[in-house]
Amino acid sequence: MNLKLIDYALKSLKRRFGKKLAVTFIFSFLVFLLVSVFSIATSLKTELLSSVDALPELIVQRMKAGRQALIPVERTYKIATIPGVEKAYDRVWGYYYFLNANVNFTVVGLDFDLEAYKQKYNDIIKMYSNITDTISTPYMIAGKGVKKILEENFYDKYFNFIKVTGGKVETTIIGTFTDKSAMETNDVILMPENYVREIFDIPEDYATDIVVRVPNPIEVNVVKRKLQYMFPDCRVISKEDISGSYQNIFDYKSGLFLALLIAAFIAFFILVYDKTSGLSLEDRREIGILKAVGWQVENILQIKFIEGIFISLFSFFFGTGLALFYVYTMHAPLLRNLFTGASILKPTFELIPVIDFQLLFLVFILTVPIYIMATIIPSWRAAIIDADEVMR
Amino acid sequence: MIELKNINKIYNLGLPDESNVLKNISFKVKKNEFTILRGPSGSGKSTILSIIAGLIKPTSGEVIVDGKSIAKLPDKFAANLRADKIGFIFQKFNLIHDLTAIDNITVPLLPSKFSKTEIIERAEKIMSELSIIEKKNLVVKKLSGGEQQRVAIARALINNPKIILADEPTANLDEKLSLSFLDIIKKLKEKGLTILLASHDPVFNNLKCIDNIIDIHLGEIK
Numbered sequence: 001m002n003l004k005l006i007d008y009a010l011k012s013l014k015r016r017f018g019k020k021l022a023v024t025f026i027f028s029f030l031v032f033l034l035v036s037v038f039s040i041a042t043s044l045k046t047e048l049l050s051s052v053d054a055l056p057e058l059i060v061q062r063m064k065a066g067r068q069a070l071i072p073v074e075r076t077y078k079i080a081t082i083p084g085v086e087k088a089y090d091r092v093w094g095y096y097y098f099l100n101a102n103v104n105f106t107v108v109g110l111d112f113d114l115e116a117y118k119q120k121y122n123d124i125i126k127m128y129s130n131i132t133d134t135i136s137t138p139y140m141i142a143g144k145g146v147k148k149i150l151e152e153n154f155y156d157k158y159f160n161f162i163k164v165t166g167g168k169v170e171t172t173i174i175g176t177f178t179d180k181s182a183m184e185t186n187d188v189i190l191m192p193e194n195y196v197r198e199i200f201d202i203p204e205d206y207a208t209d210i211v212v213r214v215p216n217p218i219e220v221n222v223v224k225r226k227l228q229y230m231f232p233d234c235r236v237i238s239k240e241d242i243s244g245s246y247q248n249i250f251d252y253k254s255g256l257f258l259a260l261l262i263a264a265f266i267a268f269f270i271l272v273y274d275k276t277s278g279l280s281l282e283d284r285r286e287i288g289i290l291k292a293v294g295w296q297v298e299n300i301l302q303i304k305f306i307e308g309i310f311i312s313l314f315s316f317f318f319g320t321g322l323a324l325f326y327v328y329t330m331h332a333p334l335l336r337n338l339f340t341g342a343s344i345l346k347p348t349f350e351l352i353p354v355i356d357f358q359l360l361f362l363v364f365i366l367t368v369p370i371y372i373m374a375t376i377i378p379s380w381r382a383a384i385i386d387a388d389e390v391m392r
Numbered sequence: 393m394i395e396l397k398n399i400n401k402i403y404n405l406g407l408p409d410e411s412n413v414l415k416n417i418s419f420k421v422k423k424n425e426f427t428i429l430r431g432p433s434g435s436g437k438s439t440i441l442s443i444i445a446g447l448i449k450p451t452s453g454e455v456i457v458d459g460k461s462i463a464k465l466p467d468k469f470a471a472n473l474r475a476d477k478i479g480f481i482f483q484k485f486n487l488i489h490d491l492t493a494i495d496n497i498t499v500p501l502l503p504s505k506f507s508k509t510e511i512i513e514r515a516e517k518i519m520s521e522l523s524i525i526e527k528k529n530l531v532v533k534k535l536s537g538g539e540q541q542r543v544a545i546a547r548a549l550i551n552n553p554k555i556i557l558a559d560e561p562t563a564n565l566d567e568k569l570s571l572s573f574l575d576i577i578k579k580l581k582e583k584g585l586t587i588l589l590a591s592h593d594p595v596f597n598n599l600k601c602i603d604n605i606i607d608i609h610l611g612e613i614k
Contacts, residue, residue: 004502004511015490289486292447293500293547294475296468384467387447 001306005299009306023271024315030268031319031367032326036335037261038359039327046354052243056211057220059237060227068235070206075231079212082226084219090207092193094200096161101149107161107189109196138171138195145186147176164201171195268367272374279378287379291387300383301376308375312368320360328353393555393586394421394444399453401439401611413439414450414611421588423554426581426601429590431608437590438483440608441557444588445478446470458554475500479548483560485540487532487547493539494519494528497546504551511550518546522576538569545576556580558589570595577601 013020060079062071071090079088092109140159142150150159150173161169171191202208212227214220220238227236279287290300326332401414413436421427429437442448443455446462447470455463458477462470474480487496497515506514519525522542532540541561548556558577562570570593578601581587589596596602607614 002503004508007508008499008502011491011495285486286488289488290499291471292445292474292480292482292486294471294478294551295500295503296471299503386449 002299002302005302006306009303010310012303013307013310020311024311024318026267026271027312027315027367027371028319028322030264031316031363032323033264034261034363034366035320035323035360036327036332038356038363039323039354040332040336042356042359043327043352043354047352048246052239052246055239055242057214057217057239058212058224058227060210060212060231061235061237062209062231062233063235064233068209070202070208071210071234073205073207076207076210078230079210079227082223082230084214084216084223086213086215088210088212090210092196092200092202093208094196094202096189096199098149098153100153103149104187105146105189106187107191107196107199109193110190111193135172135174138169138191139174140171141175141177141190142173143177143186143188146189147173161195161199163199169195169199265366268370272370279382283379284382287382288387291383297380297383301380304376304379305372308372309368311375312371315371316364316368320363324353324355393423393425393458394588395419395454395456396440396444397454397456399440399443399450399455401436401443401448402451405451412611414443417453417608417611417613419606419613421586421604423586424581424584425603426577426587427589427604427606428596428602429588429606429608430592430596432592435608436611437608438559441480441559441588441590444555445480445557446473447480475504475551477554479551479553479556481541481544481548481556481558481561483563485544485564487540487543489533490531492529492531493524493535493543493546496532496543497550500547500551515546515550518549521579522546537564538572541565541569541573542576545573549580554586556585556587556589558587558591560591560593561589562591562593562595567595574599 060071060075062069073090076088076090079085094107096105096107097103098105150156156173158170158172161171163169177186177188196202197204212223214223220240224236224238227234287300291297327335397418399414399417400412403411403413417436417440429440431437439448443450443463444457446465450463453463454461457473460473462473465473488499491499494512494515497519498511501511501514504511516525516528519528522545524539524542524546527535527539527543532543535543541564545561548558556577562573565573574595577587577589581601
């Protein structure tokens with residue numbers, strides 16, 4: 001590439017600074033919008049998939065009058081004997097409504113000596129084992145969102161749970177979860193099981209639900225049917241059911257965004273159409289002059305290509321950088337709420353940085369080459385006409 | 393050096409607004425000659441210059457420039473011809489208004505293999521000869537008409553052409569500047585360039601340096 005032509009092209013951009021700045025702004029905004037949406041979507045999808053992956057194959061919940069009720073622990077032992085079932089655990093947990101902040105916390109009871117629940121809870125328990133082994137009073141490990149809300153309400157070291165039966169359980173906050181999979185663990189409080197039973201008044205021989213591990217995926221539906229026969233008063237939820245409902249919510253939100261993106265694309269293509277449909281008189285005159293002084297058509301196309309590539313690449317990288325900053329540093333105000341809902345019943349969460357290079361490439365392909373073509377085609381049209389005619 | 397044989401040019405051929413602007417034009421301009429194409433506005437002078445420069449193609453006839461027939465030359469070769477052999481001074485100068493004087497002058501050589509330093513040295517030398525070196529970094533739209541014309545002349549000379557084509561070069565100048573332009577043209581002739589100038593400006597009447605005058609009227613040589 002001729003460096004003198006690059007220099008000329010850059011001077012040309014400088015000469016039309018106002019016009020080019022407006023194009024760069026629109027272009028960058030479109031890229032920003034696309035990358036922001038895709039980044040939020042990718043991040044949420046990664047979160048949801050990891051949450052679903054960590055779920056047990058089956059969850060058994062007892063229903064009474066259409067509401068979830070406590071389930072006898074003895075059923076755990078019966079379930080464990082079903083062929084195909086590797087293990088069954090009874091879980092003790094509940095939603096705790098914190099009036100001051102108008103949010104729900106998910107309080108999960110763990111027997112810290114047992115292998116149970118999700119792998120990530122076990123990791124957290126191991127992380128705090130030196131404290132949990134020695135402490136004899138009630139304590140909790142809080143999700144990041146819970147910790148933040150508690151601190152805002154001046155509970156930085158401990159929190160008083162109000163029991164169903166009245167009275168309080170003063171609980172020391174010994175630590176928080178890491179950022180990883182914040183969406184899933186953000187509203188969670190991990191506590192020793194006996195204190196959770198005390199708060200929610202759950203008797204020793206009852207649990208909230210029972211989770212069932214079925215290692216062979218082909219057997220999951222068979223085990224599910226068996227459980228429904230064995231316990232007609234129970235609802236059996238599979239991992240697929242949960243994954244499906246997550247996906248439905250996500251697809252619904254994605255649909256809303258698709259409409260937004262279509263509108264943005266229409267705006268971009270109007271810009272492109274406007275460019276391809278003609279050059280300004282000044283641009284046509286300049287092309288005529290360049291031809292008249294001995295430039296080849298390919299020289300003219302080269303400078304237009306350089307101009308196009310400079311604007312489009314700058315806009316692409318600027319828009320992408322801005323979007324990543326907006327999503328992962330500023331936590332995507334406004335846009336995130338459209339995806340996840342602005343509900344205040346759960347503490348907010350932070351998006352995990354996940355950069356999907358395939359999607360970035362898709363945005364690149366949808367914008368940069370189109371813009372370059374839109375720059376080159378009208379210039380080519382003007383450059384192949386007689387210079388004399390173009391200058392008139 | 394330049395030879396036109398039975399040149400015809402019809403614009404909008406076959407359309408209701410068809411116009412035959414050149415009719416069987418034939419003439420020769422020898423090397424180092426200074427020739428004036430004289431005639432009123434609309435007589436076809438500019439069209440003849442554009443055909444010689446390869447900016448437009450004649451409807452019929454033959455054009456020979458420096459021994460080569462160019463009438464049917466593809467666009468790419470016509471551009472090469474302009475880049476190598478022809479310097480064109482346009483009636484309205486046709487400068488790029490928001491570029492500086494030196495940037496306008498160097499434009500023809502940007503696609504060439506000359507280095508940027510060589511091109512600038514060459515441009516500065518010509519600007520000095522034309523007494524506009526102090527204006528080199530000014531944007532041309534801020535220059536006077538005479539200065540703009542000198543920039544246009546400098547641009548026409550930057551590629552060391554053998555032929556200078558000038559289309560009504562004094563149309564936008566007062567008499568003093570027109571005479572000054574004439575001095576420049578004389579010097580170019582002394583340097584051995586072949587000059588074909590289209591004008592109906594009386595300033596070119598009865599000049600000793602002019603070798604030939606071709607009178608054109610309504611697209612025909614009188």
